[in-house]
Amino acid sequence: MNARRTLTPYLLLIPGLAPILVLMTLVIGMALTRSVTWTDVSGNVSLSLEAWRTILGQDQFWRAFFYSARIGTLGALISVVLAYPVALWLRRPFPGSGLVSSLIKAPILVHGLVAAFLYVNFVSFQGFLNVALVGLGFAARPIRMQNDPYAIGVVILQVWKNMPLAYLILSGSVSAVSDDLLNAARDLGVGTLGRLRRVVLPLTLRSLQAALILIFIGAAGDYTFQAVAGPTNINSMAQFMVRMEVDNGLQGWSLSAVVAVMLMGLSLFGAIALAGLVQVLVKRVGR
Amino acid sequence: MASPFPRAERWRNRLLILLALVVFFLALGLPFAMAVLWSLVDPSHPWAYPNVLPPVLSFRRWVEIWTTSGLQQALVNSYMVATTVAVSAILLALPTAYAFGRLEFRGKAVAQMLTLLPLAMPLFVLAMFYVAVLSRLGIYSRFLGIAIGHTFYFLPYAIRLLTVSFSGVRQDLIDAARDLGASRLTVFRHAYLPVLKPGLLAALIIVFILSIEEFAISYLVGAPDFTTVPTILFSYLGYNFIRPSAAAVSLILVVPNVLLMLIAERLLKSTGASAGSGKG
Numbered sequence: 001m002n003a004r005r006t007l008t009p010y011l012l013l014i015p016g017l018a019p020i021l022v023l024m025t026l027v028i029g030m031a032l033t034r035s036v037t038w039t040d041v042s043g044n045v046s047l048s049l050e051a052w053r054t055i056l057g058q059d060q061f062w063r064a065f066f067y068s069a070r071i072g073t074l075g076a077l078i079s080v081v082l083a084y085p086v087a088l089w090l091r092r093p094f095p096g097s098g099l100v101s102s103l104i105k106a107p108i109l110v111h112g113l114v115a116a117f118l119y120v121n122f123v124s125f126q127g128f129l130n131v132a133l134v135g136l137g138f139a140a141r142p143i144r145m146q147n148d149p150y151a152i153g154v155v156i157l158q159v160w161k162n163m164p165l166a167y168l169i170l171s172g173s174v175s176a177v178s179d180d181l182l183n184a185a186r187d188l189g190v191g192t193l194g195r196l197r198r199v200v201l202p203l204t205l206r207s208l209q210a211a212l213i214l215i216f217i218g219a220a221g222d223y224t225f226q227a228v229a230g231p232t233n234i235n236s237m238a239q240f241m242v243r244m245e246v247d248n249g250l251q252g253w254s255l256s257a258v259v260a261v262m263l264m265g266l267s268l269f270g271a272i273a274l275a276g277l278v279q280v281l282v283k284r285v286g287r
Numbered sequence: 288m289a290s291p292f293p294r295a296e297r298w299r300n301r302l303l304i305l306l307a308l309v310v311f312f313l314a315l316g317l318p319f320a321m322a323v324l325w326s327l328v329d330p331s332h333p334w335a336y337p338n339v340l341p342p343v344l345s346f347r348r349w350v351e352i353w354t355t356s357g358l359q360q361a362l363v364n365s366y367m368v369a370t371t372v373a374v375s376a377i378l379l380a381l382p383t384a385y386a387f388g389r390l391e392f393r394g395k396a397v398a399q400m401l402t403l404l405p406l407a408m409p410l411f412v413l414a415m416f417y418v419a420v421l422s423r424l425g426i427y428s429r430f431l432g433i434a435i436g437h438t439f440y441f442l443p444y445a446i447r448l449l450t451v452s453f454s455g456v457r458q459d460l461i462d463a464a465r466d467l468g469a470s471r472l473t474v475f476r477h478a479y480l481p482v483l484k485p486g487l488l489a490a491l492i493i494v495f496i497l498s499i500e501e502f503a504i505s506y507l508v509g510a511p512d513f514t515t516v517p518t519i520l521f522s523y524l525g526y527n528f529i530r531p532s533a534a535a536v537s538l539i540l541v542v543p544n545v546l547l548m549l550i551a552e553r554l555l556k557s558t559g560a561s562a563g564s565g566k567g
Contacts, residue, residue: 009392016383016446017402023417023439024404030416030423089303096304103311109545110315111500113520114537118318121325121530128321131339142336160314214406221409224502228524238411242507245415253419260412267409 031264034257039250051254055262061240065262068237069270071151072220075158076212076274082159083166083211087174088200101171108164116228119157120146146229153229158219166211173207174200197285205282209275216274217267237263325534348531357514358536365515368430368505369498372437376494377487379438380445387446388453399450402443413440414503421508429513436504441494448493448555452486453479489554496544496551516540 038048055061086104090097107115123129123145130142147153177200185195201208223238230236235243237259245256324341328334330351332343352358386392387399405413414436421432460478469477502517509518520540523533 006392009386009390009395012382012386012390013398014382015379016442017398019379019439020402020404020442023413023436024408026420027408027413027416030419031412034416034419094297094300096300100304100307103307103315106311106315109541109548111502111517111537111540111544113502113517113524114541117520117524117533117537118322120524120528121321121534122318124530126334126336128317130336134337135339217407217409221411223411224521227521238409241411241415256415260415263409263412267407 031257031260034253035261051258055258064235064237064240068220072216074155075219076215078159079162079166082163087170105164112224149231154225157225162215169211173204177203201282202286212274213271216271322534325531328531361514361516361519365499369495371434372498373491373495375438376445384446384449387450410503414507418507429509432508437498441497445490448490452483456482485554489551492547492551
C-alpha cells in the first residue's frame with residue numbers, strides 16, 4: 001500500500017513527462033550524432049569531424065553566429081528596458097491602467113509571420129511610412145526600407161513581439177515589491193532612480209533574468225522575422241542551418257547538425273552569460 | 288471618496304495613457320488597417336505610388352484566394368491537426384498535471400522544470416531534427432508527423448495550465464464529499480469538475496491556437512505537400528511577395544485566434560476566481 005502510494009505520483013508523470021523527454025533526447029541525440037558523421041560521395045557514412053571543420057572554417061557561418069547573437073542580445077535588452085518603466089508605471093492600478101495593460105499585451109496574440117507582414121507592409125515602398133514621409137515633404141520619393149542591411153527591422157520586430165512578454169514576466173514581481181519598502185527608502189532620502197537601482201532592480205532580478213533568457217533564446221533562434229524582414233546579405237543561424245541541409249546534398253544533414261549544435265550552444269551559454277552580466281550589473285548599481 | 292492619487296499624478300497618468308493609445312495606434316491599429324485595405328485592393332486596379340489610397344476596393348481578392356489557392360485545404364489541415372493536438376495534449380497532460388497540482392513527492396520541482404525543456408530550445412533546431420527522427424522511425428505521414436510534434440511541443444503549456452486548475456481544487460470539499468460517502472466519480476463530479484472545467488477549456492483553446500499558429504514544425508515536416516495556414520502565408524511573404532493575398536491570409540490567421548484567445552483568457556480568469564472563492 002505504502003509502495004503504491006509512493007509510486008503513484010511517478011506513474012502519473014509518465015504520460016506528460018515521458019513524451020517530452022523522449023522528444024528532446026531523440027532530437028538532441030540526432031543533432032549530436034549527425035554532427036559527427038560524414039557521408040561520402042558513394043553514400044558511405046562514417047564517424048568524422050569533417051562537418052565541424054567545414055562549418056567552423058566558413059566566414060558565412062561566423063557572420064550568422066555573431067549576427068544571431070547580436071539580434072538576441074539587442075532584442076532581449078531593448079525589450080526589457082522598455083518593459084521596466086511600463087511595469088513600474090502600472091504597478092498600482094488606476095483608472096485606465098487595465099486598458100493600457102491589455103493594449104501592451106496585444107502583440108502576444110499576433111502571429112510572428114503576421115507581425116512580419118504588418119511591418120514589411122508598413123515600411124514598404126507603398127507603405128504608410130513612405131506615404132507619410134513623402135506627403136509631409138520629408139522625402140522627395142519613397143525610400144527603400146524593407147530588408148534593411150543593418151537589421152533594424154528585425155530588431156524592431158523582436159522588440160514589438162517580445163516587449164509584451166517581458167512586461168508580462170516583470171509586472172508580477174514589480175507589483176510584488178512592497179510599498180513599505182519603497183516608502184522607507186524615500187523617507188531615507190533615496191530618489192526615484194536610487195529606489196529603482198537599490199530596491200526594485202535587486203528584488204526583481206530573477207524575473208528580469210527569466211525575461212532576458214526567454215527572449216534571447218527566441219530571438220537568437222529566429223527564422224521567420226529574418227526570412228521576411230531581415231537583410232538579404234546575411235543569414236540568421238536558423239536560416240543558415242536550414243540552408244546547409246537544403247544546399248549540400250549528402251553532407252547536408254551533417255553540416256546542418258553542426259550549425260544546430262552551435263545554435264543550441266549559443267542559446268544556452270548566451271542566455272546564461274546575459275543573465276550573469278545583468279546580475280553583476282544590478283549588484284554593482286545597487287551598491 | 289477622494290482619489291488615492293494626487294492631482295499631478297492623475298494628470299501624468301492621463302497623458303501617459305494618451306501616449307500609450309497613440310503608440311498602440313501606430314504599432315498595431317494602423318498596420319492592421321493597412322492590411323485590411325491591402326486585402327481589399329481590386330486586382331484589376333493595383334494600388335501603386337503615388338496613390339495614397341487604393342483606387343478601387345472590392346472583395347475579388349478574397350474570392351480569388353478562397354477559390355484558386357490552396358487556402359481551403361490549408362484551413363482543413365490546420366484545424367484537423369489542431370483538434371487532434373488539443374485533445375491528445377490534454378489527455379496526456381491530465382495525469383501529470385494532477386500529480387503536480389495535488390500530490391507532494393520527491394523530485395517534483397525537477398520534474399516540473401523538465402516539462403519546460405522544449406521551450407528552452409530553439410524551435411527551428413527542434414523542428415529540423417524532429418524531421419530526421421521521423422524519417423529514421425519510418426513515419427512518413429505528414430499529418431501524423433505534425434500532430435505528434437505539436438502534441439509533444441505544446442504539452443508543457445497544457446501541463447502548466449491544468450496544474451494551476453488542479454491546485455485550485457479545495458481539499459476540504461474533497462474531504463467533505465468523501466466523509467459523506469461519495470464515490471470517486473461523485474467526488475470528481477462535485478469537487479473537481481466545477482473548478483477544472485474552465486481551465487480545461489482554456490487549455491484546449493490555447494493548445495488549439497498554438498497548433499494552428501505553429502510554423503516551424505508544420506513547414507519543415509509538411510513541406511511541400513501538406514500546407515497549413517502559416518505555411519501558405521509564408522509562401523506569400525517569400526520571394527514572390529504577393530501583398531494583397533498575404534494581407535487576406537494574415538487576417539484569416541489572426542482574427543479567429545484572437546477571438547478564441549479572449550475566450551480562453553476569460554475562462555482562465557474564472558478559474559482563478561473559482562479557485563480563490565472556493566466556488567463549486
